[in-house]
Amino acid sequence: MNLNDLEKIRVEKIERMRAAGIEPYPTRTEVSHSTAGAVDLFTQAEAAGGTDPVEVTVGGRLRSMRLMGKIFFAHIEDGAGRLQLFMRVNELGEEGMERFRNDFDLGDFVQATGSMFRTRSGEISLHVKAFKMLAKAITPLPAAKDEVVDGQVVRHATLTDAETRYRQRYADLAVNAEVRDVFRARAKTVKAVRDFLDNLGFLEVETPILQPIYGGAAARPFVTHHNQLKQDLYLRISFELYLKRLLVGMLDRVYEIGRDFRNEGVSFKHNPEFTQIEFYMAYADYYKVMEITEQMVSYAAQQVTGGMVIQFGEHTIDLTPPWRRLTLRDGILETSGIDIDAHLTDESLAEAMHAKGIKTKPGASRGKLIDALLSDYLEPTLVQPTFLYNYPRDISPLAKSKPENPQVVERFEGYVACMELCNAFTELNDPLDQEQRFLEMGRDYESEDEERHPMDEDYLRAMSYGMPPCGGFGMGMDRLTMLLANRHTIREVLLFPHLRSEE
């Protein structure tokens, strides 16, 4: 370990403590209450008019220290909150005061035993009779000191450097309590979604992450290798093809919450690995899935934020069902002036866009062009929750066509805060049509090209046994967390976001 000067001083303190027969890393503690628990206990006793002292032992990190001659104030912080410690030479003796003063630093985990009381200024505090080092910190926390003034935490400096915060998330969490709240919100979000689906009779399942054939999305996969089997395997890019196999097996309502891996660019809304929720529901179609979606997301919002109206940056967003429903065609027509239904070929749509002065990539398919119109014109207008529905067939190879129009599929995407949140469709269950779609996507049986999606013959075999009509749904849990925790980059809702290696 490379130690800087500040750290060397603390290591010397460790040696000094050991020389004095004090273990700076004791194995056991006597902690009886959290800081918040101790305050609660005292508040209740106070309200009941009790006169018996409230005796507790608390533990936590030292976050501030104020030495005033023969009395001494400090704050400790644990996962539940903060508590002021009050120490006097009367109880601790000269030696105890010296010990604390000489051996204890900001950031150390300490234990204090005493009785709760209120200071003259009204702050609930612990009158310390005994203390103990629980774990000596060698490295100073990156924000040196917090102070509580009138019940508010005042920060003298805050760890703000994004790189340090992400690379040393432990330090970020230790020093920025609101970051801990983000991850509590994330856990609540996942639990809310899980509870919601469980209550609808869904079965939570786990399907392979290591897959011999990847599919269910258009993304480049990570490749790995099984040594003994001498077989290349892919980290999954979606759960879709495995979950739908389960409907063939008459698990009628299934969902999975887990990690997907996509070997693509990193951005404020993309991380190489991210958490996805997918569910599949037999005897449902995409209209039914829309209803479930708006109920599920608004339920999660209630569980996490306490209401269905949330603040996201400058936007106040009302997630109360029902959400606005807008066909993709109408949405694009309204925002860009182009009617995609009037331009059914790649060339025709590209010409229409050129006529409006919109640049297109040479050779772009109609689906890609529509996607571009959606991203550039429609998406920025979708602040309030909106279901865009009815998508072109050629960018949706797993979705079922509208009965009256085979070029349009029963697919929708949910948008909130100008961000794609989820993607769902009435699932294609015609095995012959599915095979045709795969072939149209350029996945032929002989293809050895890794960049291409290989034909999944086992999936077609499953379909050929018969899959009930069903609706399917996928949503990025990270993005839902961003929304509910009011964080604007995915890195803020990932504990350990991907960064380049150090050095």
Added chain:
RNA sequence: GGGCGUGUAGCUCAAUGGUAGAGCAGUGGCCUUUUAAGCCAUUGGUUCAGGGUUCGAGCCCCUGCACGCUCACCA
């Protein structure tokens, strides 16, 4: 991958091309009992790395690295 920006003490930040600084933290001292971010003194630097221009570079130029924003990519 492209463009723009940032990188200075443990943390937050200063510094016209002319002796690298402040606050907090640290160290030493003062401080006789419910507030004090107290007072005095003091330590601490490979200015991201490597080249170049210059009498002289934290600052200007080049290359590289990392991060941020953005564009591209992205069923």
